Amino acid sequence: MWFVYTETPTVGMAAPVRASERAYRQLRGEILDGILTPGAGLLEIEQSARIGVSRTPLRAAIARLIADGLVAGRPGRGFMVTEMSVDSIRELYEVRRALEEHAARIAADRRDPAVFLALRDQFLAAPELLAQGTAGLHRYYDLIDEFDDAVGDAVANPFLVGALATVRTHLARIRRLARGNPDRLRSAATEHLLIIDAIIAGDTSLAAHATHVHLQQSLTNVLAAIQGQPTGPVA
Amino acid sequence: MWFVYTETPTVGMAAPVRASERAYRQLRGEILDGILTPGAGLLEIEQSARIGVSRTPLRAAIARLIADGLVAGRPGRGFMVTEMSVDSIRELYEVRRALEEHAARIAADRRDPAVFLALRDQFLAAPELLAQGTAGLHRYYDLIDEFDDAVGDAVANPFLVGALATVRTHLARIRRLARGNPDRLRSAATEHLLIIDAIIAGDTSLAAHATHVHLQQSLTNVLAAIQGQPTGPVA
DNA sequence: CGAGCATTCTATGTATACATAGGAGCTTCA
DNA sequence: TGAAGCTCCTATGTATACATAGAATGCTCG
Numbered sequence: 001m002w003f004v005y006t007e008t009p010t011v012g013m014a015a016p017v018r019a020s021e022r023a024y025r026q027l028r029g030e031i032l033d034g035i036l037t038p039g040a041g042l043l044e045i046e047q048s049a050r051i052g053v054s055r056t057p058l059r060a061a062i063a064r065l066i067a068d069g070l071v072a073g074r075p076g077r078g079f080m081v082t083e084m085s086v087d088s089i090r091e092l093y094e095v096r097r098a099l100e101e102h103a104a105r106i107a108a109d110r111r112d113p114a115v116f117l118a119l120r121d122q123f124l125a126a127p128e129l130l131a132q133g134t135a136g137l138h139r140y141y142d143l144i145d146e147f148d149d150a151v152g153d154a155v156a157n158p159f160l161v162g163a164l165a166t167v168r169t170h171l172a173r174i175r176r177l178a179r180g181n182p183d184r185l186r187s188a189a190t191e192h193l194l195i196i197d198a199i200i201a202g203d204t205s206l207a208a209h210a211t212h213v214h215l216q217q218s219l220t221n222v223l224a225a226i227q228g229q230p231t232g233p234v235a
Numbered sequence: 236m237w238f239v240y241t242e243t244p245t246v247g248m249a250a251p252v253r254a255s256e257r258a259y260r261q262l263r264g265e266i267l268d269g270i271l272t273p274g275a276g277l278l279e280i281e282q283s284a285r286i287g288v289s290r291t292p293l294r295a296a297i298a299r300l301i302a303d304g305l306v307a308g309r310p311g312r313g314f315m316v317t318e319m320s321v322d323s324i325r326e327l328y329e330v331r332r333a334l335e336e337h338a339a340r341i342a343a344d345r346r347d348p349a350v351f352l353a354l355r356d357q358f359l360a361a362p363e364l365l366a367q368g369t370a371g372l373h374r375y376y377d378l379i380d381e382f383d384d385a386v387g388d389a390v391a392n393p394f395l396v397g398a399l400a401t402v403r404t405h406l407a408r409i410r411r412l413a414r415g416n417p418d419r420l421r422s423a424a425t426e427h428l429l430i431i432d433a434i435i436a437g438d439t440s441l442a443a444h445a446t447h448v449h450l451q452q453s454l455t456n457v458l459a460a461i462q463g464q465p466t467g468p469v470a
Numbered sequence: 471c472g473a474g475c476a477t478t479c480t481a482t483g484t485a486t487a488c489a490t491a492g493g494a495g496c497t498t499c500a
Numbered sequence: 501t502g503a504a505g506c507t508c509c510t511a512t513g514t515a516t517a518c519a520t521a522g523a524a525t526g527c528t529c530g
Contacts, residue, residue, distance in 0.1 A: 045482095056515065056516085063298045067302030088393070158323070158326060253484090280511070312511085474527105476526095480522090482519105484517105487516085491512085496506085
């Protein structure tokens, strides 16, 4: 109606991004970035007006967010962003451990060595990357994403990849809390290297155990970071 | 996923079921029962007319089914019930193994012995149950559900329970294929007993390994059953 | 002054009308 | 006769109007 479909900045992309997709991505991003804080109420009318779509696609977006576990419906009180308690973080890591260990084990069995050899070189350069400020930090997180994707490609199991994606969605909310601890990130890079070496060597057991150690360290760090700043880390 | 929708399973209540909920349950049930076969196209108008709701709640239902992985959207050609190939069954069991082993391990650590002692008695009576025809068969499957619920209660982890629920949803579609093999079901009951004993004893390692064995046997049986009747088991 | 109740208001749940894209089938031309 | 283009048609995507339930609030009565 009042807005036209001419907002396709990328050349060649004739994809008329659906309104429900835009609303979903925006709300999801805002929840993950902490702009929409846990407990915040999501009113359909309010949000649809803010984002610039009607209620119908917004409802579709909220339905997807509920499926993601990022939003919960209250009995007669609309919707709200789900809380992330310390207990739920422990619970999340419990599942994450089961899935990532299994994934690492399988990846060590089915991997394409070349892919992980390339990743190995990049992780070796991680310490230098972390000395480059914010840009290097983002680059480092992208690198972790690449590693996760490589593992996902290696396991080649849509169910497992999907379950991991769900876990990582919630993880993204947690990661904000512990972000920017250089010492921890350097340690994490070392742990990732160990996992990668195990995968390259095809050592399924070592890959699983190295993943276990890494996740335990990660959880410890996250919990410590939360203790340091117990107040909600609202941006 | 774990929806917070108010369940009203109590008798006598008939009215306050939302149309989207009705549509979701009916479609989900029909997919799980094989009435809607894999590859079948779901047309909004057609289905909304059949079920007796308008397109809006039907779309909400389909959105939930997509989140469940039971329905997939085709590029420009509507929606369809997802396929269940032999490969996807193996993939499903791969994830299931990771989750159920972990759950069994945790359950053995946090369980309330009384609950599993009671389940033990019921599983001991399973062979007699299986000799009672269809009614006993249903009772047996209910018993397995009770066991699954008991494990879920013991782990007390919404993320893990949710992930398991997703896996079990797909499992329900597979179970039809191998349904009604008395020998296998008796063996399964024995395997469940072993797991239960391990949980009661608090033997986390044994619980995990017994679960592993059980799932491997289950997968073998399912794959054999599919080989036996390669054609689609449409009812 | 407090408790119970009715009212009102708000936000979701539902239905329907309209816009649009993508494909199937027909027509037409070489 | 075959292929290419066009048209129509169907099914989804979106917007909006209406119904309804639940909660907050204010009013009234004891």
